[in-house]
Amino acid sequence: MFGFVDKSVMGLLQEARLSVISRLGKLAQENDICHILVAGDVYDLEHPSQRLLNQPMERMRVFDNITWHLLPGNHDPQRPNGLWDRVRKAGVPDNIEIYSEPIPQHVDGLPMVILPAPLHHKRTLHDPTEYMNNVDLPEETIRVGLAHGSIAKFGTSAENVSNYIDPTRPETANLSYLALGDWHGQKKINSRCWYSGTPENDAFNVVNGGKALIVEINSPDALPNVTPIDTGKYTWVRLSHQLKDQEDIDLLERKIRNQSDELDCCLIRLTVEGELSLEDQDHLRNKVVDGVSAALCHLEVNQENLFSNPTKEDIDQIDVGGFVREAAVRLKELADNGGDSRSELAREALLRLYLELKKSEHGFS
Numbered sequence: 144m145f146g147f148v149d150k151s152v153m154g155l156l157q158e159a160r161l162s163v164i165s166r167l168g169k170l171a172q173e174n175d176i177c178h179i180l181v182a183g184d185v186y187d188l189e190h191p192s193q194r195l196l197n198q199p200m201e202r203m204r205v206f207d208n209i210t211w212h213l214l215p216g217n218h219d220p221q222r223p224n225g226l227w228d229r230v231r232k233a234g235v236p237d238n239i240e241i242y243s244e245p246i247p248q249h250v251d252g253l254p255m256v257i258l259p260a261p262l263h264h265k266r267t268l269h270d271p272t273e274y275m276n277n278v279d280l281p282e283e284t285i286r287v288g289l290a291h292g293s294i295a296k297f298g299t300s301a302e303n304v305s306n307y308i309d310p311t312r313p314e315t316a317n318l319s320y321l322a323l324g325d326w327h328g329q330k331k332i333n334s335r336c337w338y339s340g341t342p343e344n345d346a347f348n349v350v351n352g353g354k355a356l357i358v359e360i361n362s363p364d365a366l367p368n369v370t371p372i373d374t375g376k377y378t379w380v381r382l383s384h385q386l387k388d389q390e391d392i393d394l395l396e397r398k399i400r401n402q403s404d405e406l407d408c409c410l411i412r413l414t415v416e417g418e419l420s421l422e423d424q425d426h427l428r429n430k431v432v433d434g435v436s437a438a439l440c441h442l443e444v445n446q447e448n449l450f451s452n453p454t455k456e457d458i459d460q461i462d463v464g465g466f467v468r469e470a471a472v473r474l475k476e477l478a479d480n481g482g483d484s485r486s487e488l489a490r491e492a493l494l495r496l497y498l499e500l501k502k503s504e505h506g507f508s
């Protein structure tokens with residue numbers, strides 16, 4: 144996980160995924176909420192160390208007026224002698240319920256039953272919520288389904304879809320609400336069925352992550368009131384920007400600074416495209432790559448489609464005559480050929496030559 148960042152950033156992101164548990168607990172307290180449903184994938188590894196296993200449990204334990212309802216998902220399925228058995232062995236805090244079997248459970252003090260659909264395998268080929276259709280309960284009971292999987296079949300034949308959940312389950316099983324997990328972005332499927340999204344985002348391609356839902360159900364038939372809330376600490380942003388001169392670079396710097404009030408909690412994956420002179424590439428480095436990046440948690444810059452376009456002045460600055468200039472001109476020719484690894488190398492060499500010269504101009508090397 145988080146293989147693209149350095150170790151210190153990885154530590155921050157891992158800590159964020161734990162501390163969001165405490166933030167969820169506090170938000171629940173502030174809103175007089177006593178039950179938090181976690182729709183699967185509490186863990187993203189099937190064989191975590193015992194300490195990693197205990198960490199989320201300890202974060203939840205301290206909120207003793209809140210019951211946390213946990214469901215095994217596809218990353219942490221219920222297996223014989225698997226991680227949930229290890230959690231149980233270590234001792235589950237009184238305020239945590241783990242639903243390892245599809246057995247409906249009354250919620251203490253409420254006219255509500257949770258119908259869990261735990262996963263026992265990474266891939267389940269039957270709809271784990273199907274049993275809910277056949278659960279008989281008194282009419283006045285609020286039935287809430289808790290499941291992990293995908294409501295989309297992505298064009299494949301139904302037999303091959305794993306962890307498929309029928310989005311009409313609230314109707315067929317008479318559920319007041321079906322809480323879904325697996326998709327990292329928050330998404331409303333229908334008025335009785337939502338993906339809450341992950342409370343702390345963990346990838347650039349997630350739309351609408353770092354969120355939770357407050358769900359208020361007043362009676363079995365009434366439509367639930369569903370309110371999205373922000374819970375994530377880190378903002379993950381993908382940006383692309385066209386560059387041709389210093390003005391564009393300055394604009395890009397401002398654009399990055401405007402991404403968030405808390406730039407230190409911002410991760411940006413930036414793609415730059417266009418053509419820059421050597422002098423302007425130096426400006427890009429100063430303003431963005433080594434500049435505003437220092438304000439961010441993480442900046443990744445993809446320059447694959449950013450090309451060197453050395454001006455005559457750039458080349459003249461390298462050397463007005465002699466063999467260094469000849470080398471520069473030759474490198475420019477190679478760079479202009481474009482496409483292959485040699486031209487890539489030539490562009491880098493040309494830029495290096497230019498930067499070395501600028502350094503020596505300033506009396507240091």
Ligand SMILES: [Mn+2]
Binds near residue numbers: 183218325
């Ligand atoms: Mn999942």
